[in-house]
Amino acid sequence: MIRILIYAVIFYVIIYALKGLFSGISRRMGGARGGAVEALDDEMIVCPECETYFPSGIGLSRRVRRERFRFCGEECAGKFSLRGGPPSEGESEGEG
Ligand SMILES: [Zn+2]
Incomplete structure (x- = not known):
């Protein structure tokens, strides 16, 4: 039974990490209208x-x-x- 709990926690952590990742990207896309992007x-x-x-x-x-x-x-x-x-x-x- 404990295993299910562990899985749930891992799942939650993954979702949380993904959320943080996406919010970070969207923030970067919005604010990076400078000249540094041209290097890409x-x-x-x-x-x-x-x-x-x-x-x-x-x-x-x-x-x-x-x-x-x-x-x-x-x-x-x-x-x-x-x-x-x-x-x-x-x-x-x-x-x-
Ligand atoms: Zn060469």
């Missing part, structure tokens, strides 16, 4: 050189062969433009 607009894009995902906000855009690419950093942009394109698949990777 940063979408993740993949670097064509090293295939690493990074937020477009910190990306480096560079033109290679009349096409615009976005790189994760200066190093990748340099490598990419030196080669003149994306790394080709199946390129021999033997020990040189």
Whole structure:
């Protein structure tokens, strides 16, 4: 019989926690009309050189062969433009 009581208490705690969570979110939505929210607009894009995902906000855009690419950093942009394109698949990777 005690078990039912424990379950009831746990259930009540969960409901209470959810309520607090929702009220917190709604309060945040109402008051966050500042500029900090814009940071969430940063979408993740993949670097064509090293295939690493990074937020477009910190990306480096560079033109290679009349096409615009976005790189994760200066190093990748340099490598990419030196080669003149994306790394080709199946390129021999033997020990040189
Ligand atoms: Zn990269």
